[in-house]
Amino acid sequence: MKILFAASEIYPLIKTGGLADVAGALPVALRKKGLDVKLIMPAYQGILEKVAPIQKSINLGNPFGVGDLLLLETHIPENNTPIYLLQCQALYEREDGPYVDRNGIDFKDNHIRFAALSWATATLALHGNLIDWQADILHLNDWQTGFAAAYLESWKVKHLPIVTTVHNLRYNGSFDMDQFSDTFLSTELLSMHGMEFYGRFSGLKAGLVYADAITTVSPTYAQEILTPEYGDGLDGTLRAMSEKLVGILNGVDYEQWSPEVDPLIAQQYNTDNLKQKQANKLALLQENSLSEDLNQPIFGVVSRLTEQKGLDLILEVMPNLLDKGARLVVLGSGDKQLESGYLALQDKYPEQVSVRIGYFEDYSHRIQAGIDALLIPSRFEPCGLTQLYALKYGTLPIVRQTGGLADSVFELTEKANGFVFADASKEALQAAMERCMTCFHQDKVRWQALQKNAMSYDFSWEAVTDQWETLYKSLLIDK
Structure with missing residues (x-):
């Protein structure tokens, strides 16, 4: 044909x-x-x-x-x-x-x-x-x-x-x-x-x-x-x-988006040597001059900064999680008010928050490899690709249950691979992020199982x- x-x-x-x-x-x-x-x-x-x-x-x-x-x-x-x-x-x-x-x-x-x-x-x-x-x-x-x-x-x-x-x-x-x-x-x-x-x-x-x-x-x-x-x-x-x-x-084109072959990240890895992901986490923290405590989670955003993507919700809940030790790395551009909001958050938490306005393909790979969880609280999402990239990198998506996010990220199944919430509200997002933090801190066995589940899904073209x-x-x- x-x-x-x-x-x-x-x-x-x-x-x-x-x-x-x-x-x-x-x-x-x-x-x-x-x-x-x-x-x-x-x-x-x-x-x-x-x-x-x-x-x-x-x-x-x-x-x-x-x-x-x-x-x-x-x-x-x-x-x-x-x-x-x-x-x-x-x-x-x-x-x-x-x-x-x-x-x-x-x-x-x-x-x-x-x-x-x-x-x-x-x-x-x-x-x-x-x-x-x-x-x-x-x-x-x-x-x-x-x-x-x-x-x-x-x-x-x-x-x-x-x-x-x-x-x-x-x-x-x-x-x-x-x-x-x-x-x-x-x-x-x-x-x-x-x-x-x-x-x-x-x-x-x-x-x-x-x-x-x-x-x-x-x-x-x-x-x-x-x-x-x-x-x-x-x-x-x-x-x-x-x-x-x-x-x-x-x-997803796994020739472009896979930690096994990605030349743009600090250390290549797969499910057999998942600990190497920590090298990417450390490199990301160092690149952005953030606190280098590997025992605290890094949340990430790679997105257009728009209301559709629920990026305003993250601004509302993030200070509470930063006060508990979390870090945030943001890459994106869009709504000027949202851009200003994220830059203000960076100014308030300079050792915990890094914001880059714009889009840089190489940097987006380093983010996916270095963060622990990717935030996508979209009000609607036709498909979403960043969560598919994240899964392959053992980065757990935190998503609202809509569109392609609902078709690719699951929390309450045997092959759970992330954290899911239903309502487009700051309360629902915060609850999901806190579940993520609790798992990260208190159940390392389950955390690693979620990572391996995530990396095992085949979302190739x-x-x-x-x-x-x-x-x-x-x-x-x-x-």
Whole structure:
């Protein structure tokens, strides 16, 4: 099977969140299984330096009046995955991030930038003769590529089956109606059963209503988004299409995320020499000039600093646990008020708290290897990847029971691998953290058993590729 996989970010070329990790790893795992997968993504500033030399350039013209769209054929050197980069200087070559400017404000022309990516994706899916390779399946990811389904619908031609994966329903890519004409899409699509969204138009809704299959990144999240609480205004649309909705838990690339082979950590280890994890703990404390008492637990946060992630709850409960000797290491950025709150906590407890604003891939590996427990008190969590990384490193996640967290972290089972709480409240989080501290201090046998359980779970991409292959095949049979 030939799969055209479209995404707005792909690791290791560019990353702002979990979408990049998935888009960078799932196609590689599918290719290992024998599927013929090619990627498409914008050629953001600096991207061409990270790929192999361009093999071919295809001029797709200037359909949006902002300059020619060039399709550059190359591959990602790290894994040899073929990729088409969409180059347009006016749209993509900016010094800031892929979506927002240096002040964190969405680019005003995002609707054009990702309509162009979607148009090129739809064109490539329909006209494989452009690259001498005709896809069987078009796999879209989130709102930035959802417009591709709308283009194929508006062109009123027979086309290949479409899969749309929702990584986070809250980011629906909706825009004012007065911007719709910039996309050159047909106004026939602007109905409540089309891509109209509460008086606006939405790239994600287009990807949902015009797809042949909708996937989410965990089974529990697939059920949650059918409810008003988690549906973000799309629950009615999703309930109407629930027969084509499936949840497949994200995986982990263990070639990148495993303490047995990780070159970025102080000391490699596995379940047979778990004591070596202590060397990583000491190195993390020393790197951050924190108290080097190995007999006290280190809690960690590697996350976007947003209310969705429950990061405000940690600020409320942490002082009480710090007063009992715990330490906290934080890596992330986002809400300025939360950033200030964590920096203030660091100022108050300089020997126990370390906060770095931003994201540094190497450092995130050292955190996972060095901390004892990872905090993820999310109000909702489509999948979550950091808890999957933590498990492999023998770092016990403390999670709220929602979305992919509920599908991967368990406390009251024979193969318990972390600590779980139900309510998105400071009381529930504090109780779970105190259970963790009690176990750490008073039951070393159980603590080590939890660590070994955690490391024994297989959340590799290889473990879920069968589900993806089955889904793709079902769509071809239906056609």
